[in-house]
Amino acid sequence: MTHPAFTLVRRTPIVSLHLTFEEYRHNKTGARHIHLAAEDSNNVFMVTFLTVPEDSTGVAHILEHTTLCGSERYPVRDPFFMMTRRSLNTFMNAFTGSDWTAYPFASQSNKDFDNLLQVYLDAVFFPLLEPLDFAQEGHRLEFEKVDDVNSPLVYKGVVYNEMKGAMSSPVQRLVIALNKYLYPTTTYHYNSGGEPSDIPNLTHAQLKAFHASHYHPSNAAFFTYGDLSAERHQGFFETCALSRFESLDTHLSVANEQRFTAPQAITLNYPIGEQEETEDKTHILLAWLLNNSTDVRENLNADLLAGVLLDNSASPLRHALETTDLGLSPSALCGFDENAKESCFVCGLEGSNPEEAEAVEALIFDVLNEVAEHGVDASLVESVLHQIELAQREVSGDGMPYGLQLLLQCVSPLLHGGDPIAFLEIDEALNALREDCKNPEFIPQLTRRLLLDNPHRIRLVMQPDSTLATQELSAEIARLATIKAQLTETAKQQLIEQAKILKTKQENSSDPDILPKVTLADVPADLFIxxxxxxxxxxxxxxxxxxxxxxxxxxxVAIDLPALSSELLEYVPLFCDCLSEVGCGERGYRENVAWQALICGGLGTRLKICSSVDDPQIVRSTFVLSTKSLIRNQQATAQLLCDTLSKVRFDELGRLRELIEQIRSDQDNGITERGHEYVSAVANSGISPTAAIANRWYGLEGLLAIRALDDSLTDSTALKALGQKLTQIRDAFLTAPRQLLVVCEPEQQVHLAEILETCWQTVPAVKLNNPLFQPAPVKRLIRQAWAISTTVNFCAKAYPVTAANHRDTPALIVLGDFLRNGYIHRAIREQGGAYGGTAVYDGEKGVFRFLSYRDPRLSESLHDFDRALDWLQQSKHDARVLEEAILGVIGRIDRPGSPAGEAVNAFMAGLHGRIPEQRRALRQRILEVTIDDLQRVAMTYLQAERASVAVLGESKILDTLEGTWERRTV
Incomplete structure (x- = not known):
């Protein structure tokens, strides 16, 4: 059935995805509705708008934030974050792309889904867009000392600080620059997130005008997925929003880019620390504009070519980029990108130097000309086709609901005039591609047409500049000084008054009962495991x-971590990183990675270090080697798993050198993007063995260790010694206690058991009484300040608390949500201007921690963590706030994953004592937590003298910290 306000355009079964595609048009406004009907109770909604910024003020991004700050029907201060607390959602978010903005959510509860749908529809179509919300979320001027007109002016705002943090990353700067110069005349030329120097130019009036022109139903596309009917959804669309609109010719579209007649070369700078060396830190990219991304065949052609050239170390272009002396590793941006209306292909190096630009370009063209002249091995083409098929077949959904992933595949084609079905049901196009690939000239022809004969190309060189950060800061200070000099006394007082009014608004609580909600009575009785x-x-x-x-x-295969020497223990993460990238048995590394691509979805490694459910100082450590494959390749994949464990080789010394350089380069480029993870690891590191190991392996200590290792590998002797250490780790793992895990459909089990029996009989047996890794207890206070090159800060405060089975653990789990909802979000994000802040219990490490990220403040945020605990003890708390915190916890516990992911997680949890009975009992105890419990556990465990503290920030900012700190530099 179809709602009377809509007309069915088409209905098409998509057999390979076990769903039916339905397309509708709203009769009055022309709004489009795509519904994917599937037997899945995790229903998904998303509304999207084509958003085409004409500058870099971040208007689309800031509108995304302010849209969720109150609406006509729900005039509360923060309905989006309030609904995250009054919901059992499995996903809630909003995000801004380069040319569209989306508002998605998912829920397994029909009542909850309807609640969220009404709030989302009112938010996007009838937002209040109040000036104070614009000031909070976008940008505003305040005095450094809020009530002192003699202090300097500063910029504040959530998006402003978010983008300052984002632009501290060289890779993010590279992405923005790539779009700017590859798409010089279309909307992609602009930074849709907002350039920090341009964001203050946006006015509130411009924000409202952008909403009026872009957030109209005639420019909207609704997407739904699941077992609720399209007609049911359409009833809400019509009643809550669409009935109030008429058709509007929005004239919104993205034009095709004007094509270059000749390639262009651009050189730019990016900031690094004043004391940092600039050598081997330049990024050199080549990028080509390709075809319209709404053409699925052209997309597959380009995806195939990119895979053939770059997928793995057996691919000719990646091999050349990995082995050249012109740089450290292939760029993180290498590959095919179809996110814009017209797609692009990118390749290049990071860790190079500006004077190598010509040589890098020549290297890339040598490879392309070789491929165009002589082609590539047919097995390489077949492996890429196999990876495309595997990605199409897999039912994912662990990080994001599967239904939402399918809907996101439809967005760009629909908004740009393509056919979404073609991007869901690719079997016909893939079969046609397979036929084309039988012609040995097909890849050479693609190489010539898409790359060699395509003049719309840029060479982008982004080199480090140790003075640029100071220049940018000086320009901002000068701009603010100029603004201040032009302010009248009245204007200065108005800024002080605005700051007071905004603070009052932030501190005043809205009436939450305006919003719909679910209650604890709506929580399912059982947890599915x-x-x-x-x-x-x-x-x-x-x-x-x-x-x-x-x-x-x-x-x-899951292997208990054996008792290794302290020297070998430091190399275990490196062993995991290298395991699937080196040779195995008779196969050298290039043959091995080619074989993996041909038969499976790759080899994954995982180190799970987890505290006991009864004592945070007792650890169980597991190494897991995993793979996935299509049924037709299960025998070869099973043998690969066994061979990798028993025959992996670390004797190709040049390959080891390349891998270490790549790992170092990747970690160096991700420091600011992972700042919140790093600061958490430091603060946690004195609390338990699990936390200490996490910092040594994956934290800043691990980063410094990989740098030192890379610097030490100056000759073949050092490389040979490294290979020997990794081989010793292999040998130790090979005889340690192990278990197998298999996830498949029932009809596959008998045959697969026979295959596995044959394979594993060839692997050496486990040694009896093999001693296992058990680190010494860790109990020490941390107070560290790490200097990094960044324009924002990261703060963490951590306390030692209980193990998972302790009677106080349920209250500590709920306490995290209670403090975040009731105090941290307001103080850190809304008032402090950080991109985010949280409080959370981590049972795997026995830690309770506070965290802020992309934060303009340091000491003030650390004080806010303490004030949150004062607020907990001194304020009177409504039972509703407790219920919201519990709902948030239960929502995360109950969140579904992919079919395979749920099984893998259950298995891994069981290995570490989180068996189904324990998990269900903990969930039940969470439902019984009281406010008295929260106050008691905070008083018991979160005492000032027990706190470890860590911050990351620019060196001069760290100088303003109070008290004594151990200073470190990244």
Whole structure:
């Protein structure tokens, strides 16, 4: 059935995805509705708008934020974040792309879904867009000392600080520059997130005008997925929004780019620390504008070519980029990008130097000319086709709901005039591509047409500049000084008054009962956890999970971490990083990675270090090697898993050198993007062995260690010693206690068991009484300040608390949400201007921590963490606030994943004592937590003298910190 306000355009089954595609048009406004009807209770909604900024003020991004700050029907201060607390959602977010803005959510509860749908519809179509919300979320001027007109002016605003943090990353700067010069005449030329220097130019009136012109139903596309009917959704669309609109010719579209007649070369700078060396830190990219991304065949052609050239170390262009002395590693941006209306292909190096630009370009063209002249091996083409097929087949959904992932594939084609069905059902196009690939000239022809004969190309060189950060800061200070000099006394007082009014608004609580909600009575009685069965393989304990995997098989071996020497222990993460990238048995590394691509979805490694459910100082450590494959390749993949464990080689010394350089380069480029993870790891590191190891392996200590290792590998002797250490780790893992995990469909189990039995009989047996890794207890206070090159800060404060099974743990879990909802969000984000702040219990480490990220403040945020605890003890709290915190926790616990992911998570949790009975009991105890419990556990565990503290920030900002700190430099 179709709602009377809509007309059905078409209905098409998509057999490979087990769903039906339905397309509708709203009769009056022309709004489009795509519904994917599927037998899935995790229903998804998303409304999208084509948004085409004409400058870099971040108008679309700031509108996304302010849209969610109150609406006509729900005039509360923060309905979006309030609904995250009054919901059992499995996903809630909003995001701004380069040419569209989306507002998605998902829920397994029909009542909750309807609640969220009404709030979202009112938010996007009837937002209040009040000036104070614009000032809070976008940008505003305040005095450094809010009530002192003699202090300097400063810029504040959530988006402003978010983008200052984003632009501290060289890779983010590279992306923005790439779009600016590859798309010089279309909307992609601009930074849709907002350039920090341009954001203050946006006015409130311009924001409202952008909403009026872009957020109209005639420019809207609704997307839904799941087992609720399209007609049901359309009833809400019509009643809550569409009935109040008439058709509007918005005239919005993205034009095709004007094509270059000749390639262009651009050189830009990016900031690094004043004391940092500039050598080997230049990014050199080549980028080509390709075809309209609404053409699925052209997309597949370009995706295939990019895969053939770059997918892995067996690919000719990646091999050339990995092995050249012109730079450290292939650029993180290498590959095919179809996110814009017209797609692009990018390749290049990071860790180079400006004078190598010509040589890098020549290297790339040498490879392209070689491919155009002689082609590539047919097996390489087949491996890329296999990876495309595998990605199409897999039912994902662990990080983002599967239905939302499918809907996102439809957005760009629909908004730019393409056919979304073609991007969901690609079997016909893929079969046609396979036929084309039988012609050995097909890849050479693509190389010539898309790249060699395509003049719309740029060479982008982005080099480090140790003075640029100071220049940019000086320009901002001068701009603010000029503004201040032009302010009248009245204007100065108005700024003080605005700051007071905004603070009052932020501190005043809105009436939450205006918003719909679910209650604890709506929480499902039970927690779904897949149950496995036990059936040994070659005397190895094996857990089998029967799941609907759409013809895919998932296999893993889990190995208890053996007792290694302290020297070898430091190399375990490196062993994991290199394992799938080196040779195996008779295969060298290039042959090995090519074989992996041909038969499976790659090899994944995972180190799970987790505290005992009864004592944070007792640790269980597990190494997991995993793979996935189509059924037809299960035998080859099973053998690959065994061979990798027993025959992996670390004797190709040049390859080891390349891998270390790549790992170092990747970590160096991700410091500011991962700042919140790093600061958390430092603060946690004195609390438990698990936390200490996490910092040594994956924190800033690990980053410094990989740099030192890279610097030490100056000759073949050092490289050979490294290879020997990694081989020793392999040998130790090979005889340590192990288990197998298999996830597949029931009809595959008998044959797969026979395959695995044969494979694993060839692997050396486990040594009896093999000693296992058990680190010493860790109990020490941390107070560290790390200097990094950034324009924003990251703060963390951590306390030692209880293990998972302790009676106080449920209250500590709820306390995190309670403090974040009631105090931290307001103080850190709304008032402090940080992009985010949180409080959370981490049972794997026995830690409770506070965190702020992309934060303009340091000491003030640390004080706010303490004030949150004062607020908890001194204020009177409504039972509603407790219920909201509990709902948030239960929503995360109950969140579904992919069929295979749920099984893998259940298995891994069980290995570390989180068996189904324990998890269900903990969930039930969470539902019974009281406010008295929250106050008691905070008083018991979150005492000032027990706190470890860590901050990351620019060196001069760290100088303003109060008290004594251990200073470190990244």
């Amino acid at each position: 897949p149950e496995g069965t036990q059936r040994a393989i070659a005397n190895i304990p094996t857990t089998w999970y029967t799941r609907s995997t759409n013809g895919m098989v998932y296999m893993s």
